[in-house]
Amino acid sequence: KICHRAKNTISWRLFLCSCLVLESSSQHFGAQTQFICTSVPKDMDICAATLQNSVPGEDLKTTVMHLRETVLQQKETIMNQKETIRELTSKLARCEGQSGEPGGRRKEAGNKNTMGDVSRGPADTLAQLSQTLQSLKQRLENLEQFSRSNNSVQANSLKDLLQSKIDDLERQVLSRVNSIEEEKPGLSRNETEQRGRVESTLTSLHQRITDLEKGQRENRPLDKFQLTFPLRTNYMYAKVKKSLPEMYALTVCMWLKSNASPGVGTPFSYAVPGQANELVLIEWGNNPMEILINDKVAKLPFLINDGKWHHICVTWTTRDGVWEAFQDGVKRGSGENLAPYHPIKPQGLLILGQEQDMLGGGFDATQAFVGDLANLHIWDRKLSVGEIYNLATCSSKAQVGNVFAWMETSLDIYGGASKWTFEACRQLN
Numbered sequence: 001k002i003c004h005r006a007k008n009t010i011s012w013r014l015f016l017c018s019c020l021v022l023e024s025s026s027q028h029f030g031a032q033t034q035f036i037c038t039s040v041p042k043d044m045d046i047c048a049a050t051l052q053n054s055v056p057g058e059d060l061k062t063t064v065m066h067l068r069e070t071v072l073q074q075k076e077t078i079m080n081q082k083e084t085i086r087e088l089t090s091k092l093a094r095c096e097g098q099s100g101e102p103g104g105r106r107k108e109a110g111n112k113n114t115m116g117d118v119s120r121g122p123a124d125t126l127a128q129l130s131q132t133l134q135s136l137k138q139r140l141e142n143l144e145q146f147s148r149s150n151n152s153v154q155a156n157s158l159k160d161l162l163q164s165k166i167d168d169l170e171r172q173v174l175s176r177v178n179s180i181e182e183e184k185p186g187l188s189r190n191e192t193e194q195r196g197r198v199e200s201t202l203t204s205l206h207q208r209i210t211d212l213e214k215g216q217r218e219n220r221p222l223d224k225f226q227l228t229f230p231l232r233t234n235y236m237y238a239k240v241k242k243s244l245p246e247m248y249a250l251t252v253c254m255w256l257k258s259n260a261s262p263g264v265g266t267p268f269s270y271a272v273p274g275q276a277n278e279l280v281l282i283e284w285g286n287n288p289m290e291i292l293i294n295d296k297v298a299k300l301p302f303l304i305n306d307g308k309w310h311h312i313c314v315t316w317t318t319r320d321g322v323w324e325a326f327q328d329g330v331k332r333g334s335g336e337n338l339a340p341y342h343p344i345k346p347q348g349l350l351i352l353g354q355e356q357d358m359l360g361g362g363f364d365a366t367q368a369f370v371g372d373l374a375n376l377h378i379w380d381r382k383l384s385v386g387e388i389y390n391l392a393t394c395s396s397k398a399q400v401g402n403v404f405a406w407m408e409t410s411l412d413i414y415g416g417a418s419k420w421t422f423e424a425c426r427q428l429n
Contacts, residue, residue, distance in 0.1 A: 222408045223400075226255070226374035228418040229353050232265065234363040235415035240350035242410070244270060244279075244378070244403060247344040249317045251379040252281070253391050253401075255424050258371025259307035262286050265369035266355040268376065272348035276356050279344055281314070284355075284367050291316075291323070293339040300325045301333040309372075309424035311392040315382045318343055324382075329392030331385065350404070352376070353417060374422045377401030394425035 229236050258264040263283040270279035275294060283289040289300045291314055302325065304310040313326040321340035325333045349360045355367040377391075378401045390398040404410070408419065 223375070223406050224422050225408055225419045226372050226422045226424075227352065227411075227413070228372050228420055229265075229369050230418070232260070232365055232368045232370050233415065234354070234365040234368060236368065236417045237354040237363070237415060238352040238411045238413045238417055240352070240404060240411060242404075243346055243348050244344060244350060245380065246346045247380045247403070249315075249381050250279075250344060251313060251315045251381065251383040251388075252279075252376070253311065253313040253378075253383075253388065254376040255309055255311050255374040255422075256304055256371060257307065257309045257424070258305050258369070260305055260370035264289075264305050264371055266353065266367050267369050267373055268350060268352050269354065269356045270344075270348050270350045271356040271359045272345045273359060275345070276358055276362070278348055280355060282355055282367065291338070293321075293344070294342045296321075296339040296342075298323055298335055298338045302327050311424075313383070313388045313391065317382055326385075326388050326392070329389040352411070372420075374424065375406045376404070377406055378404040 227238055252268075254267065256264070256267060262285050265284070266280065266282045268279075268281055269277070272278045277292045277295040280292040281289065282292070283302075283305075287299075289302045289304075290297050291300055293316065300314065302310075302312055304312065304327070311326075311328050314323060315326075316323040316338060318339075318341050320336050321338035321342075322336045323334060323338050324331060349356070351360070352373060353369045354363040356362055357364065375391075377399075379399075380403050383391075383399075387399060389395075400406070413419065
C-alpha cells in the first residue's frame with residue numbers, strides 16, 4: 001500500500017521503484033519475509049546504488065570468515081591443551097603410584113635438594129646406606145687405633161656423634177625400607193640379602209662403640225677437631241659466633257684436605273651489610289683459588305685438591321694492597337693492589353663452607369666447600385715467615401689467632417657438617 005501511494009508523488013518515484021523491485025523479489029521468499037527499502041538520490045542509477053549498498057555486506061562476510069577461522073584455531077588450541085592436561089595428569093598419577101617403587105622420584109616438601117632427586121627404590125636406599133656405613137666403619141677403626149695408641153679414649157664427642165648418626169640412619173632408612181616392603185610385597189633375594197648384611201654391620205658398629213665406651217672418659221681438647229663437609233650442598237655450613245673487627249692488616253691460616261673437582265669450593269666467606277664479598281676464599285669451577293677483599297680479586301698459586309692435608313696462609317695489608325700466599329709453610333706467590341687502603345669492615349658474618357651472596361645467606365651449592373677444614377686462625381697483623389712455618393709444621397711454638405682462634409665453642413654447625421678429631425698434626429708428629 002505504501003508503494004502504491006508513492007506513485008502519485010514525484011519525490012517518492014525512486015522509492016517506488018525500489019519497493020517494486022522488492023515486491024517482485026518477495027514472491028520467492030513467502031509471506032513471512034521482511035524487506036527494508038532504502039532511499040537513494042534521484043539522479044543515481046538504482047542498480048548502481050544497489051551494488052554500492054552490497055559492499056558492506058561483503059565486508060561483513062569477510063569479517064565473519066576471519067572470526068570463524070579464529071574460533072577454529074582457538075578450538076584447536078583448547079583441544080591441544082586438554083590433551084596436555086590429560087597427559088600431565090596421567091604422569092602425576094603414575095609418579096604418585098610409584099613413589100615407593102624403584103625409579104620413583106620424590107622431593108621432600110619445603111626441603112630443597114641441591115644435589116638433585118635421589119632414587120628412593122629399596123636397592124638404591126640400601127646401597128646408599130651401605131656406603132655411609134662403610135665410611136663410618138673406617139672412621140671408627142681410626143678411632144679405635146687412636147684410642148689404643150694413646151691408652152685412653154679421647155674422642156668421646158666423636159663417638160657420641162657417631163652413635164647418634166647410626167641411630168638416626170637406622171631409624172630413617174629401615175623405616176623407609178619397611179614402608180616400601182608394605183607398598184611393594186616381596187623384595188628380591190639380592191635386596192633381602194643386602195639388607196641383612198647392612199643390619200649385621202649396624203649391630204657390629206653398635207657393639208664396637210659399646211666396647212670403646214667402657215674405657216676411661218677423657219674430654220678432647222676444644223681446638224683438636226676438624227670439620228667435614230662430605231657433599232656439595234647449600235645447607236651444610238658452620239657459622240662463627242662473633243664478627244670480625246675493623247682490620248687494616250690480615251693473616252688467615254688453615255688446614256684443608258679435599259679432592260673435589262672442579263674446584264674445592266669456598267672454605268670461608270665474610271660478608272658485611274652492603275658487601276657480600278668483604279673477605280672470601282674460593283676455588284670455583286676450573287678457576288684457581290682466589291681471595292676477594294671488598295669484591296677485588298687476587299689469584300692464589302695453591303694446588304690442594306689431591307686428597308691430602310695442606311696448610312695455607314694468606315697475608316694482606318691495606319697499604320698498596322700487598323698480599324702473600326703460603327702453602328705448607330713455603331711462600332708460593334705475592335702481589336699488590338688488592339683493595340688498597342680499604343680496611344676490612346666490622347659487624348659482619350663469617351661462614352665456613354659456603355659463599356654468601358647476601359649477608360648470612362644466598363648459598364649456592366656449586367660454590368660450596370667439599371672436604372675437611374681445621375685450625376682456622378685469623379690475626380689483625382701480617383705474620384712473619386717463621387710464624388707461618390711454625391703453624392704449618394704443628395710446632396709447639398705455633399700461635400693462635402688474636403681475632404679468631406679455632407675452638408669448638410666458637411662455632412655453630414648446620415646441615416650435617418661433622419666434627420672429628422683433627423688428623424693432620426698427629427700425622428706430622
